[in-house]
Amino acid sequence: MKAMVYRGPYKIRVEDKPMPKIEHPNDAIIKVTTAAICGSDLHLYHGLMPDTRIGHTFGHEFIGVVEEVGPSVQNLKRGDRVMVPFNIYCGSCYFCARGLYSNCHNVNPNATAVGGIYGYSHTTGGYDGGQAEFVRVPFADVGPTIIPDWMDSEDAVLLTDALATGYFGAQLGSIAEGDTVIVFGAGPVGLYAAKSSWLMGAGRVIVIDHLEYRLEKARTFAHAETFNFAEYDDIIVEMKRTTDFLGADVVIDAVGAEADGNFIQQVTGTKLKLQGGSPIALNWAIDSARKGGTVSVVGAYGPIFSAVKFGDALNKGLTLRMNQTPVKRQWPRLFEHIQNGYLKPNDIVTHRIPLEDIAEGYHMFSAKLDNCIKTLIIANPS
């Protein structure tokens, strides 16, 4: 089968790899129809995530058709059209039993701090991902869900991570009616977080980025006020000014490890890999929240230390909330929101490319060319 493989920082290619096989009785093999490139894939692509091995296949956002199931699988059969949450989880450990699916303890031998994620290095368990024609899906009775007939395929693939994560990020903010919410990052997760903040009753939603075309999408798709931080000498002062010098009730970091805005942090964090990423967005989130406010972090960071302004978070009495998203827990409510017309996930898709072109897809997304916001990979055209 054809699959994207990692060849070192900034280099990937499509290779022929052996077909994945059933390795556990509750495995399924999924024939991937559509996958997506996630902003967090760029951390792997840039060599930021420790234990990313040559030959590894990325891709944790994908949907497809069941090709084969293991002997203990009860809920799926060959031919079912399924969406697969990016979390790999057992459904029965201490954490899964309490709904913390992204913190499963039975799927990632390589680290205890993070659960299992498809195609996201050995630090998250060493599972190949879905930017391929086929993929092994462990715990087929737990994670995958049959795609409802009414659901658009592109919406389904966006539900496997980006939409669920944006929605979860807004929830982590514990938004109350009339709250002012600042979202750092107008990528897919930031756009969905901004949109979701309204559903939870926000009174103002402000989105910050430096890419004007993404801010335009934040205005039209997410009804948000926008600020281009490149146009201000100090975006924090501007945020204080626009909130009557109070600060925001809730700030959502939807950027993560590759934030721009400070040259030194960028170079030490993302070029030289001396930090677990550049913590600019997180520090700005801490700075722009009001005292007693909440900072929600759904941008992804690496496991290495980062220069985070923790003292300010302490002195301001902030609540910091974060996690990888327990995706499937979000789905029933998100399905309702899509059916009611409150969310139209695929409005943010800008590019659809074949698997063969994935190296150019990564560069385009990484370098922010061609007004790219979200790129889908068509693995097996139906």
Added chain:
Amino acid sequence: MAASGPSTPYVANKPKDIPTAEALRARIPGWGVDLDRKDRPSYPREIYDPEGTGAHWDYPDEQPDSEGRERSIEHGQLTPVFGTSVPLHGVSGSIRRYAYRYSEGRAAHWLLLLLGDRVEAWGAHASSFVTLRPDNPITETGVLSEGRRHGIASRLGKKRVDVNHQWIDPIVVAGPWVAASAGAVLAVRAITRRGRR
């Protein structure tokens, strides 16, 4: 209070200019449908419901062929299920296996893993040149999309702050190769000179 007097947060009032719920509901589709936290799927954070996950086991069957599988020493046992992509191998595998002697709390663990990543990448690039498919930096970096996807127009006049560090990327990618090539040339020249003496 006079309009020109102190305002929030120097007094107790809430900020002004927040629209009413009615105005927001009229402007934003779905505004406030999740206002009640009980409607938010991750509230409360923990809900004990082992029956609701689809798992029909108390503890999963253990995946076979686990011998030699590396694991964090913060785990009490090997997890019953694990990934099998790219098992440890070669010099980089030895470095990584050594890294797993340290807990996730130790910088040595992560820095050794990063070292293993770089050693494996250099080795894979070098060894690719004795295969039928050597690494191709043009196609593998996707840099041709600069032409096909409006690389110049996407940057010029856009006030993008990432442009000030993107010039480093080619150095990060090609730098080690240039340095290694220069080193090889210098070594060959030194050997040649020594031979002439």
